Amino acid sequence: MNTSQLRVVTHMCGFLVWLYSFSMLPPMIIAIVNKERSFFVFLETFIACFILGGAAWMATKRTGIQLRTRDGFIIIVLFWLLFSTISAFPLWLDDVLHLTFADALFEGVSGITTTGATVIGDVNALPRSYLYYRAQLNFIGGLGVIVLAVAVLPLLGIGGSKLYQSEMPGPFKEEKLTPRLADTSRTLWLTYLLLGVVCSLAYVIAGMPVFDAICHGLSTVSLGGFSTHTESIGFYDSYAIEFVAGLFSLLSAFNFTLWYVVILRRTLKPLLRNAELHFFLLTALIVILITAWQVWHAGMYNIPESLVHSFFLASSMMTDNGLAPLDYADWPTHTIIFLLLVSFFGGCVGSTCGGIKALRFLILFKQSRHELHQLAHPRALMSIKIGGSVVNDRVMRSVWSFFFLYVLFTVFFIWLLNMMGYDLLTSFATVAACINNMGLGFGETVSTFGTLNEGAKYLMCVAMILGRLEIYPVLILFSRFFWRV
Secondary structure, three states: OOHHHHHHHHHHHHHHHHHHHHHHHHHHHHHHHOOOOHHHHHHHHHHHHHHHHHHHHHHOOOOOOOOOHHHHHHHHHHHHHHHHHHHHHHHHHOOOOOOOHHHHHHHHHHHHOOOOOOOOOOHHHOOHHHHHHHHHHHHHHHHOHHHHHHHHHHHHOOOOHHHHHHHOOOOOOOOOOOOOHHHHHHHHHHHHHHHHHHHHHHHHHOOOOHHHHHHHHHHHHOOOOOOOOOOHHHHHOOHHHHHHHHHHHHHHOOOHHHHHHHHHHOOOHHHHHOHHHHHHHHHHHHHHHHHHHHHHHOOOOOHHHHHHHHHHHHHHHHOOOOOOOOOHHHOOHHHHHHHHHHOOOOOOOOOOOOOOOHHHHHHHHHHHHHHHHHHHOOOOOOOOEEOOEEOOHHHHHHHHHHHHHHHHHHHHHHHHHHHOOOOHHHHHHHHHHHHOOOOOOOHHHOOOHHHOOHHHHHHHHHHHHHHHHOOHHHHHHOOOHHHOO
16 A cells, blocks of 8 residues: 555545544433433543544645545445444443453444344343444444445545445445435435434334334334344334334335435335335245244244234344344244345345345346246347346346355354354354344344354454445455555
8 A cells, every 4th residue: 555545545534533433422412311421431432533533634634635446445444444443442441331342342343234233131231321322333334424424525525436336235336316426425314314213203103212212213224223122122012113113124125215216206106116126025025924824833823923023023134133022032943044044135235234135136036047048048139137227247247256255254154153162053143143234143142142252253243344345345455456556
């Protein structure tokens, strides 16, 4: 990395750390209102990030800074590493919580990557400032602080397109909502915020206390899964609350560009015409019905109860939200394994979910069907279309290679956990929860991920970040050709 490139990266990372320091203010206010000592650890984190980030930003400030593709990848990866570490500091510095650095880092990474896996055994005992802080981590990480930062980059005289394309998930990164990137990112955040407000109000109407509703609204829309209670949504023992959680898990898994167009044009036609959304909803319906049949057949619930609980948990795990009913650990093992496998599906591209994404599976499905047709009619000229658009070879290669890498890393992480002494079920469930950013474990991690040893916690931090960044931005930094001038 040459001097000019180092200056650009330091400048941007400094600005992002300075910007992120302001996220410590809301939990500080909550700590003051509730007279909690956690105020001081949030204050310390705020001061440190404000000063260090601001100093790095101002010291490297130059005119005519150009952000290249290479810089964008470096900043994206450093951004997640820095923010994960910063997110862990309040949890680590507070002696009352008794968290090791590995525990605090795991919780911070889990929050900012919207995984929702927790090492805290008794969430009910946490001060309110931390309950809100964990939900806020989910919300900020949901759409990506990078997208928020891009909205103000024009004010700094720096083009943000490379950052935006590196952060946004899916094979169609180049699509924009509006001609100007800053307008696009602001639009996405406003849409995201609006959905969060509606979700919180729905929780209140369903009978949830206001503070809990705000926290769950933030974590549900971000598909993060952090709850204000150890028992998660099961604490409330309410069909209405489970229905709201399941419904907004699905709605939050829609492509946010679709929501923007729906709101702007005041019509549902974009939802009715989107091929990926149709495929996602059809898959969700099949998964919910299979899950309901399995728990009913096992004699756990009657038919109405089976439908309600299955709608909630299947929607939550499929979209990688990770909120859960009280007794999900008692569900049949084959049902949980089925839902863990479904968590690899995820939601739509452009949503806050993890996993491989519905669009990629739709492309793979159509490619497989295309190959069958081609074998039957070798001389026929056929093309693969999604919503009337032809899928080009570049996108096809990207989807296949991503699918291969995703499966490869999943198997690799499972093997490593198994080598550390964890049984195969625990290893599979833990890796599925982390790399898919889903958050619900099984086996030894069914109640808390605090049962993992420190090496396993650091390993799963890597899995969560790889899943959130969709592997490529991290891998490319380890390639020799990337660093060639």
